[in-house]
Amino acid sequence: MGAIKSLAKDTMVYGMSSIIGRFLNWLLVPLYTTMFVEAEFGVVTYIYSITALVLLILIYGMETGFFRFANHERYSDPMEVYSTSLISLGVSSTIFFAGVMCFLPVLTSALKCPGHESYIWMMGAVVAIDAFTSIPFCYLRYKHRPYRFAALKLVSIGVNIGLNLFFILICPWLMKQWAGSVDWFYDPSYGIGYIFLANFISSATVALLLIPELRGFRWKFNYKLWREMIAYSFPLLILGIAGILNQTIDKILLPELVADKADAMAQVGIYGANYKIAVVMVMFIQAFRFAYEPFIFAQNKQKDGNKLTAYSEAMKYFVIFSMVIFLGVMYYLPVLRYFISPRYFAGLKVVPIVMVAEFFFGVFFNLSLWYKLTDKTIWGTWFSLLGLAVTVGLNIALVPRIGYMGCAVAAFCCYGVMMVSSWAVGRVKYPIPYETGRLTAYFCAAMLLYGLSELIATGNEWIDMGVRTVILAAYVASALKIEHISLSKLIPRRGK
Numbered sequence: 001m002g003a004i005k006s007l008a009k010d011t012m013v014y015g016m017s018s019i020i021g022r023f024l025n026w027l028l029v030p031l032y033t034t035m036f037v038e039a040e041f042g043v044v045t046y047i048y049s050i051t052a053l054v055l056l057i058l059i060y061g062m063e064t065g066f067f068r069f070a071n072h073e074r075y076s077d078p079m080e081v082y083s084t085s086l087i088s089l090g091v092s093s094t095i096f097f098a099g100v101m102c103f104l105p106v107l108t109s110a111l112k113c114p115g116h117e118s119y120i121w122m123m124g125a126v127v128a129i130d131a132f133t134s135i136p137f138c139y140l141r142y143k144h145r146p147y148r149f150a151a152l153k154l155v156s157i158g159v160n161i162g163l164n165l166f167f168i169l170i171c172p173w174l175m176k177q178w179a180g181s182v183d184w185f186y187d188p189s190y191g192i193g194y195i196f197l198a199n200f201i202s203s204a205t206v207a208l209l210l211i212p213e214l215r216g217f218r219w220k221f222n223y224k225l226w227r228e229m230i231a232y233s234f235p236l237l238i239l240g241i242a243g244i245l246n247q248t249i250d251k252i253l254l255p256e257l258v259a260d261k262a263d264a265m266a267q268v269g270i271y272g273a274n275y276k277i278a279v280v281m282v283m284f285i286q287a288f289r290f291a292y293e294p295f296i297f298a299q300n301k302q303k304d305g306n307k308l309t310a311y312s313e314a315m316k317y318f319v320i321f322s323m324v325i326f327l328g329v330m331y332y333l334p335v336l337r338y339f340i341s342p343r344y345f346a347g348l349k350v351v352p353i354v355m356v357a358e359f360f361f362g363v364f365f366n367l368s369l370w371y372k373l374t375d376k377t378i379w380g381t382w383f384s385l386l387g388l389a390v391t392v393g394l395n396i397a398l399v400p401r402i403g404y405m406g407c408a409v410a411a412f413c414c415y416g417v418m419m420v421s422s423w424a425v426g427r428v429k430y431p432i433p434y435e436t437g438r439l440t441a442y443f444c445a446a447m448l449l450y451g452l453s454e455l456i457a458t459g460n461e462w463i464d465m466g467v468r469t470v471i472l473a474a475y476v477a478s479a480l481k482i483e484h485i486s487l488s489k490l491i492p493r494r495g496k
Contacts, residue, residue, distance in 0.1 A: 020154065024161050026339060029276045032195070033269075033341035035168055040192050042265030043113055045272030046255070047196075049248035050111060051123050056244040058096055058131035061233030062089060064372065066138045069229055078142070079217045080225065085135045086214070087221045088229075093128040100124035112255075112265075119193055122200040129203040136213040156206040163198035235377040242384030246361075246391050246414050250399075250407035253392070257399040271404035273340045274347035277329070278354040284325055285362040312433050315366045319439045320479045322359050323446035327475060329355060330450050331468035334461040350408040352450070357408070359443075360415035367422040370430030379425060387418040442479065449475060 032041055066085050070078040100107065100121060108117045140149040171186045251272060255264035329336060330352055337348055364383070371379040391414040398406025426432065449471055457464050 020157075024157055026276060026279055028161060028164055029273060030339050030341065031164070031168060033273050033344050036192060038266035038269035038344070040269070041273060042255075042267070042269035044192050044195055045251055045268050046265070047111060047113070047119065047123060049251040051127050052248050053241070053244050054096075055127045055130055056240045057237070058093055058127060059089065059134050059240075060092075060230075061236030061240060062229065063134055063138050064236055065229040065233035066135060067142065068232060068372070068375075069225065070142055080220055080222055081229075082135065082139055083217060083220045084222050084226050084229070085138075086132070087219065088226055089132050089135055093132045096131075097124055097128040116193060119196050122196045126196075126199050126203045129207050133203075133207055133210055136210045139213055152206055152209055155209060156202045159205050160198050160202035163201055164195060167194035167198060232375065232377065235381045239377065239380035239384045242381065242388045246384065246387050246411070246418075249388070249391055250395055250404075250410060253395050254399060254404060254407060257395060258403055259400055267404050270344050270347040271350065271407060273344040274350050275354055277333070277336055277339065277348075277351050278358060281322065281325055281329070281355050281358040281362070284322060285358065285365065308432050311369060312435065315363070315434055316439060316483070318362060318366055319442050320483065322362055323442055324472070324476055324479075326352075326355050326359060327446055327450060327468075327472050331453060331472055332465060334465060347404060350405060353408040353412050357411040357415045360412070360419045364415060364419040364422055367419065367426055370426040370432065374430055376429070379422075379429070383418045383422050386421060387414040390414045390417050446475065 032044065036044075062085050066081060069081045101124070104117050104121060108114055108120050111120060113119050137149060137152070140146075140152075167186070171182050172188060174182045175186065175188065251268055254268050254271065255261075258264050258267055333348070333351065337345060368380055371377055391410050394410035394413055395406060398409055400406075402409075423434075453464070453468050453471060456467065
């Protein structure tokens with residue numbers, strides 16, 4: 001139980017940076033959807049979907065590889081693993097950015113923003129920087145320094161948000177009041193370009209702040225170790241590519257598949273904006289992931305059977321808190337929907353589908369430990385490729401008929417298939433005593449309570465939210481009582 005408490009506390013600390021940061025970035029959505037038309041926000045959504053895929057490729061599974069080999073019994077010096085990882089990503093990121101600059105005109109046209117080459121080189125630089133700095137952040141997690149990790153993440157987010165507000169709100173106001181104060185550097189026609197500029201500056205700032213993590217050790221490249229890390233991580237790269245495509249391919253394919261091509265980027269914008277409402281589930285999964293990977297590899301060193309119980313307990317708490325998040329978002333959607341402009345409300349119907357889809361992905365991530373611990377990461381590749389086939393097939397079949405709703409349904413089915421497949425194979429390959437019946441009961445209870453809230457809705461949003469608050473509180477209280485969870489034990493204290 002002590003290990004679970006440690007996992008919960010680390011999750012909460014990592015979660016504070018992730019949740020607060022994502023929430024603050026979330027607050028930019030109403031700004032974007034108010035200041036930019038659907039098609040412009042569609043371009044932002046499209047480019048970020050592409051960069052998410054490219055970032056994953058540039059990291060090529062080295063994050064998980066670092067944790068595996070830093071804890072490996074055959075390598076006693078984790079700093080050698082750290083140095084080898086840094087050099088590998090540093091070289092590949094530099095080569096990537098050089099390639100972006102060489103083919104800038106071609107890339108600008110291919111990414112549907114002709115005439116705006118600065119968008120592409122800035123995002124190319126962001127991806128290169130973020131790929132390299134992913135390893136210092138892994139090192140902080142490995143050393144159990146969640147507060148340093150969280151502080152740097154919050155600085156990055158603070159700089160990004162501050163510059164977004166400065167360029168999109170303050171500069172236009174200053175131009176109206178005192179034109180000469182900003183017109184020497186600010187161009188109103190640059191529009192969404194300032195979103196990319198803010199991101200570039202924030203990534204560069206964090207890279208500078210991570211310099212202490214790049215000093216104080218001997219830089220050494222161990223070629224034999226690197227080859228083993230690549231062999232271990234390559235299946236994770238394929239898994240990751242398939243996984244990120246499962247998350248982004250809908251937004252990439254959507255403008256190509258919709259019947260009305262003139263409205264394509266507007267549909268991407270509407271879908272992307274409503275997807276942001278479901279980001280709360282994504283935030284929790286990310287926070288859990290930051291703590292979970294170091295946790296499972298550290299637990300794997302234990303020789304007794306308690307580690308299997310710890311894995312099972314972690315899954316149970318993940319499901320419970322995920323369902324609380326799902327009900328919270330859906331019950332308060334009448335308020336949360338105003339985080340986007342009313343002209344994007346047509347896409348609200350995708351929110352519950354996307355949230356359950358992201359929950360399925362979170363369970364799949366939890367289940368993935370069996371093939372990571374047994375070094376059979378190729379199984380993750382097969383599961384992700386299966387999911388990708390479902391995603392692409394359903395997008396092609398559904399999007400021309402029902403537009404972005406087809407994207408949401410495809411995501412739901414994709415992650416559901418991946419989750420069930422991993423669970424079924426894992427029962428044979430690496431049995432873990434998950435309380436499947438209880439986990440299913442928590443999920444079904446949450447879905448039934450959501451359906452009940454819709455059936456008894458009065459039409460008065462405030463009365464309905466009051467009733468839903470009581471239902472949500474009852475669900476939380478029941479789960480805490482059944483599982484004997486004390487919230488006071490989960491509150492992290494520095495130094496413990």
